[in-house]
Amino acid sequence: MRSGRVCAALVLAAGLVLAGCSGNTTAPTGSAVLGTASDINPHPRDDIQDGGNLRLATPEIPVNWNTLQIDGNDGDYADIIRFMMPRAYNTDAAGNLTVNHDYFTDVQLTGTNPQVVTYTINPKAVWSDGSPITWTDLAAEANALSGKDTRFLIALSNGFDRVAKVERGVDDRQAVITFDKPYADWRGQFAGNSMLYPKSVTADPDTFNKSLLNGLPLSSGPFQLQSIDRSGGLIVLNRNPKWWGDTPKLDTVTIRVLDRNAWTQAVQNKELDAALLSTVDDLQNLRGVPDVSIRNAPLNRWRYFAFNGAPGSILADAGLRVAISKAIDRRRIAETMQNGLVDKPEPLNSHVFLRGQHGYQDNSLGFDPDAAAKELDALGWVRQGNNRFKDGKKLVIRDVFYNDDTWVQIAKLIQQDLGKIGVELTIDTRPAQRFFTDVIQPGDFDVCQFSLSGDAFVFNSLPQIFGLYPNDLQVNYGRIGSPELNDLIDKTLSELDPEQAIALANQVDRKVFEEGHSLPLLQNEGNYGVRSELANYGSPGLASYDYTSIGFLK
Template sequence: MSHDGVGPRAVMRSVAFLTAGALAVPLLSGCGSADEAGKPLARQDIAPAGRARVAEGGTLRWAVDTVPETFNTFQADADATTTRVAQAVLPAMYRLDAAGRPQRDADYLESAKVVDTEPRQVVLYKLNQQAVWSDGREIGAADFAAQWRALAGKDSAYWTARNAGYDRIEKIERGSNDLEVRVTFKRTYADWRSLFSPLYPKDVMGTPDAFNDGARRKLKVTAGPFALKKVDRKQDEVRLTRNARWWGHPAKLSEIVLTAVPRDERASALAEGKIDLAEIDPAAAQRVDGAAHGTAGPLAGPGSGRTAAKTLRAWALAHGAQEDTDDESDDEAGSGAGLRKAMAKWETQQKALRSFEVRRSLEPAYTQLALNGADGALADERVRRAVARALDRRELAKVVLKPLGLPAEPVGSHLALAGQDAYADSSGALGGQDTAEAQALLADAGWVPGGPVTKQEKGEKAAGSKGKKAGKDDDSADGDGTYVVGEDDKARAGTERGAGRAAEGESARRSGEGGKQLAQEGQQYKQVHQGGAPGAYAPKGTAAPKGTPSPQGTPGPEGTAAPAGVAPAKALAKDGKALSLRFVLPSGPGSEPLAAVAGRITRMLAKVGIGTEITKVSDESYFKDHIASGQYDLALYSWPASAFPATDARPIYAKPVPAADGSLSVEQNYTRVGTDQVDHLFEQAVSTLDQEEQRSLIRKADSRIWAAAGSIPLYQRPQLTAVRKTVVNAGAFGFQTPVYEDMGFLKKGAKASASPSGK
């Protein structure tokens, strides 16, 4: 399962708008000059080539996760492929550059600027005079107005998933000519550049029926370098063809075919010539790299004789070979007709994969450790801060990124990534890894080493010990020796962590004084606590189900003995209950990096006396049944970065409030941790047209989010794309919106420019 959906406006946002209050907000560390944004940690890796070196024509076959249920990006079930299609076939006033910053798209927009601020903010758009829809009609004010009315949130007949920004518009008018559009706001809106990207024709936005159903399965009218030609749901394909009415640089490709291919089948699909480009997981990347160097076979690494035969047989069975009981041999070659056939197929595929290469960058998204502050032990900010201070975030980043040759730097902000305008490392508001400080915070919260445990808890521990003994040789042991509780194996109480060693901290410890200052300042404000791919994404538009009661969040049974090689603190207890946290993870293909990170986290927590119970659940239920509904203590999932954090990040960190039906309204704040201060800073940031002031406010908000310790950013997600070597201007795009008209195949004899990844 993949929860991708990264794009300029990928994360769906809520309607709710919080009125500003008068709070005194002192200047904090991490809120300095613009140069703190720095540069992206890794450059995009797309084999750039000038258009003169790109051949005319050809079909690019591109693997995607799904054929989308809708082509309307403003609906709740829009997904990553919806965004991909919209980027290629629809106008966007602004697109992201390689540093993740919005830039005017000159193919649609000659200029856009604020021309008035009193009594109202007015933005004047001047459109490219050549910009027309595929039916020949000029793009103009009528399209802008129809989209505003559909997304303003006033008409419930429109089934919209987000309307942030559109709800602040007062009116839209034609300017002095047909190429000018005047947008007047009733409330100042700093992120006005986020609007009308994408822009749909009035045919789609003009009526509720057209909005709700007209763009779900087709887009009759488009205005991009490509047009939506055909959707074949039987073949799982979306076919885009060159737009004959496109006025910009003509598309080099004749067609782009988006084909739904499961992530764990992409290496085979590449080898069989079914696709030319696909985002892949680290295991597939290793296989593609291995094909180029003649390594990474099923027997790569140590092992020979009977061990090698068993390894080979396990690989073959995993890749479709049938167990051959009549012709099974235990000799070194691991014979058997099915095994030999699978091996031959693997060799053939490896030869075919030599035509591909892996292009590497970092996604515009980060993986975080989420701490559910609804109730239980993590409702106490001191315990959340102790969890955070126990973590060596640099070490966790290295687990995922170092083997891929990518910069293993921890993320320092919840609201932006390195290179983006609002980025600054504000983690000092919480402080770095410090075992002594973590233990002091736990002691202050009343968690006592070796404290009394109730009879019920002792029974759970005994059951856990039996479970460990019975499961000693069970196949459910994780890669690092940690036994996990499966969705259908709840009876195993406790977890057993086998051999392993504690990660040694490599990052300098931060003092954490800024965090202490923030904690003191925030005491007057009472807090209300009410996917699986590598770093699963929170699905767009996911919200806690209406009527869901406040989760009980009861920690799992202790049963969390420290692994060998770790010198843990003595187990902690309070009020007769051991300190143990339920760590929920997805279990589907590609989730191995998450499991590795979770294993390191459990070891780090054990060193300060915090126990964990890892529970692996199906990808399908991970967000719906656990994250969104609050049935977890710790979890790993990702958020896309936004060029407009004042708008897009607010629902993720907004203070939860009771709804009219008695349930808790959390929007997308699945940690249930929020403060009035953070809400106010977001409101201030979205209401100022001074970009320097907005940047400062965003960084202040981030410092307070760090101090509350509801979520801990860990690392930027890796972006690995297998691409046919002759394909240029495509691959690991990083922050930048793809330039579809420049993609294509190299002319014979031409060479792409050097594009080193991860540098």
């Protein structure tokens, strides 16, 4: 990954609501593009009070605290866990990378034929029980994510399927990773959303899948998990007494389980210190509120619409999925949902790159309801009145999503579009708790809506989302793919020339549209309501947080 290219390793964000409702009564918050801005009220540590409690919200208590495992692969979980776990790189607002020296003194590409990467671990780095972080922790995680043992229910392979071996370097504080195939995004293997876990979690399938169901007993960050109150819906983090870096300014972080539709009101009522905003109404409600500021920087998060193409499903036919996708007016969705939130609302037209990112281009099939109707006719879905039938079966599809007002508005717009070509869409809302584990992973949907978030490593998400591999679901919940698409993904991951990799990634993107895999909808405008006295926190854009410097001004 070269500096300036952003987004990647996709993780689910069930509770994040990224678009706004219709309206034209307030000015857009800004027109900066992704990778140009960060709005966190930056201040040096000397300006920050020692102590204090940061109050945040989440839709649910994590069902698994291992973000590498399929049940733990949720953006809301990652937002909490990043306070507590190691990552190899920090990023700035432009997506530029620097080694995270709290954990690694150096990370270097030390060979190209074969590709070799050497990680030198900070000699001060320890887990929260005082035991050292060693090369064996990296080796265990690499093995778990390699895909060699399908009992590890991984959320992503992250290039470890291309690793030949992980060896001890000059001492226990150095890991040498040798690849048997080139891997373009090698910097993202213990970075971004792919955090390093201790070998006690990753060494065998049982501990990988089940040992973190009820919390995170062993961590390695400025904060650690103090308590979980499941009945009261409260998570508390406190300072890690074994932390060797700068002392955190905050004493504690309290994360409250709260329905997404109530976050803005909670900020207004001084019950939360910061929250992601979704709608024009959110902005109106918080603008002018004493001691609350609107922070804005475009985020690498976006709304996503996925088809279920598993064998036996009503949408198993790729031609049917493509026809339906052409009937959805994504521009109307953008203009309706983001009017008043961004200067020129438009849909996201790539699965791989975000607008403002080097490599972004429109690879979509376009909005063409007339073509959609003709393709449905050709497939034998004959229109009779307001509906279509084939072999006596009516074409009805269920749209399943986390119960949120904004998602409902989007579903109704899609429902209207599909109704015009005789396709009936029913809306099936579910609670946030165990939404992915119990509903989406098993494939209990015809189409579904959720949000995706990324980090600064664009290519390692390609097999995770779009690859179709036996007994390896990762995040391809619709079970859609092909050998041709797998081959394109493989070529992209193997290409070490940045421009050639971008060209191949755009071929992947076009193929994803052509297979009717999914549709990107809206890119996040990045509005947060934040307590004005809170520093070094807000809308980070592509930048990573310094969790030791977050706090309240003196």
